[in-house]
Amino acid sequence: MTTPVLDLRGVAYAYPGGHQALFGVDLHVHPGERVALLGPNGAGKTTLVLHLNGVLSPGAGSVAVSGLPVTEENLLEVRRRVGIVFQDPDDQLFMPTVRDDVAFGPANLGLRGAELDARVLEALEAVGVADLADRAPHHLSFGQRRRVAIATVLAMRPEILVLDEPSSNLDPASRRELADILRGLEVTILMVTHDLPYAVELCERSVVLSEGTVVADGGTRELLADGDLMARHRLELPVGFSI
Amino acid sequence: MGSGPGEHLHVEGATLLHRMPAHVKLVGMVAFVLAVVAVPSPAHVVLAGLLVLAVGLVLATRVPARHVLPRLAVETPFAVFAVVLPFVAVGPRVQVGPVSVSQTGLTAAVALLLKGTTGVLAAIAFAVTTPPRDLVRALQHLRVPDPLVLIASFMVRYVDVVADQLRRMKVARASRGFSARSVRAWPVLAAGTGALFIRSYERGERVHLAMVSRGWSGRMPMTSPLExxxxxxxxGLAPALVAALAAATVMMVS
Structure with a gap:
């Protein structure tokens, strides 16, 4: 039995204002898996994601990344291992050029010079945008920005890639190209999404989070075929789409 | 999609000034301006000479005049002040044509115009040859505190994003029949400005989250040092040296 990349046990969290977002979440993701995290708005998906790299600390329970507990002293290594790609690439890309932005993460890990340049190129090539290195992020198309955002995280050679709504705002062609890229990456993926066809296409396994607890965990196709479960948790396939 | 204020200024090129490392240019430009300011005001001929030097620097960038001349508008408030100065200053009067003006005011006004124009031209020569990214790197290289460098760098990056947001809000208002014709429109504009502030603040929080998630610990990594x-x-320091020598000579002679 391998050590899970993500190991969450009984994670509960309440925001300082008192709003309880998570009620004891158990989640295990193993190396090489691609898992979709599904759930209606307000289910606690984003809150959960912020626990994975220690931006939020659970009020109860524990989070471990490849066996390393997420604690204050392990924070930098945890953030290297868990790469989060946020939903709006304009939030993720904050440096004046693509190259600087992709270099930001590995530079924080201490890389410099030729090693850093090689890492930047490797990450940009992995998502097929090596030619954009010297452009400014605001001169790129939305699809290009989304890819560069993924490269900024890949440059840290993470053990797991956590994507928040990767297909949102993409036109159908960019959406498909991104799926091809994600399928080609040799990295464990946890994908938070409302785009159920995308989940079916990319992830064999899905976890449904609803009102702060995991209510279902299993094969994506089986889960989405369960009409009762879907209706209970406000999940719907697009009209005309069948499994 | 628009481009940032920096990009309006910067013009691609391959002249000596374009190729000079940004931090050298920045130090040279600031030193030059300080030296010009240090020249005593009555030395109009020396100041005119330095103005010619600044014009030479701008010409050396080979950037078209139609790009450079509008930038001089930034000097307008000072020029207006300079024109007013001879009339309001006190001291001995001299006749210039039909009007009597203050002697010291006139001297100061001419010096102000010469020094101001020289400074603006030097800044333009710097700005048109330096991409915004290099300006940020130069500040970092010169050990300007990280928070200031970050603010400059985020401004370069986000000015377009915020301008876009503003444009969208404007379109959304106009689409519902709003037009800012009278004072009564002010509350709406104020509310829009407030909303923009809040959105920018929230974006700031999300950007911070993204930075922290990529291992940021409060220090900006220097990824591509300038050499x-x-x-x-x-x-880079030659113009500043010329101006400093001029200033020193004038001071010793007078």
């Missing part, structure tokens, strides 16, 4: 040779420094 300068002794010759770069010599060339």
């Amino acid at each position: 300068a040779t002794g010759r770069d420094w010599a060339a």
Whole structure:
């Protein structure tokens, strides 16, 4: 039995204002898996994601990344291992050029010079945008920005890639190209999404989070075929789409 | 999609000034301006000479005049002040044509115009040859505190994003029949400005989250350091040296 990349046990969290977002979440993701995290708005998906790299600390329970507990002293290594790609690439890309932005993460890990340049190129090539290195992020198309955002995280050679709504705002062609890229990456993926066809296409396994607890965990196709479960948790396939 | 204020200024090129490392240029430009300011005001001929030097620098960038001349508008408030100065200053009067003006006011006004124009031209020569990214790197290289460098860098990056947001809000208002014709429109504009502030603040929080998630610990990593040779420094500081010598000579003579 391998050590899970993500190991969450009984994670509960309440925001300082008192709003309880998570009620004891158990989640295990193993190396090489691609898992979709599904759930209606307000289910606690984003809150959960912020626990994975220690931006939020659970009020109860524990989070471990490849066996390393997420604690204050392990924070930098945890953030290297868990790469989060946020939903709006304009939030993720904050440096004046693509190259600087992709270099930001590995530079924080201490890389410099030729090693850093090689890492930047490797990450940009992995998502097929090596030619954009010297452009400014605001001169790129939305699809290009989304890819560069993924490269900024890949440059840290993470053990797991956590994507928040990767297909949102993409036109159908960019959406498909991104799926091809994600399928080609040799990295464990946890994908938070409302785009159920995308989940079916990319992830064999899905976890449904609803009102702060995991209510279902299993094969994506089986889960989405369960009409009762879907209706209970406000999940719907697009009209005309069948499994 | 628009482009940032920096990009309106910067013009691609391959002249000596374009190729000079940004931090050398920045130090050279600031030193030059300080030296020009240090020249005593009555030395109009020396100041005119330095103005010619600044014009030479701008010409050396080979950037078209139609790009440079509008930038001089930034000097307008000072020019207006300079024109008013001879009339409001006190002291001995002199006749200039039909009007009597203050002697010291006139001297100061001419010096102000010469120094101001020289400074603006030097800044333009710097700005048109330096991409915004290099300006940020130069500040970092010169050990300007990280928070200031970050603010400059985020401004370069986000000014378009915020301008876009503003444009969308404007379109959304106009689409519902709003037009800012009278004072009564002010509350709406104020509310829009407030909303923009809040959105920018929230974006700031999300950007911070993204930075922290990529291992940021409060220090900006220097990813691509600038390099300068002794010759770069010599060339970059040459105008400042000329101006400093001029200032020193005038001070010793008078």
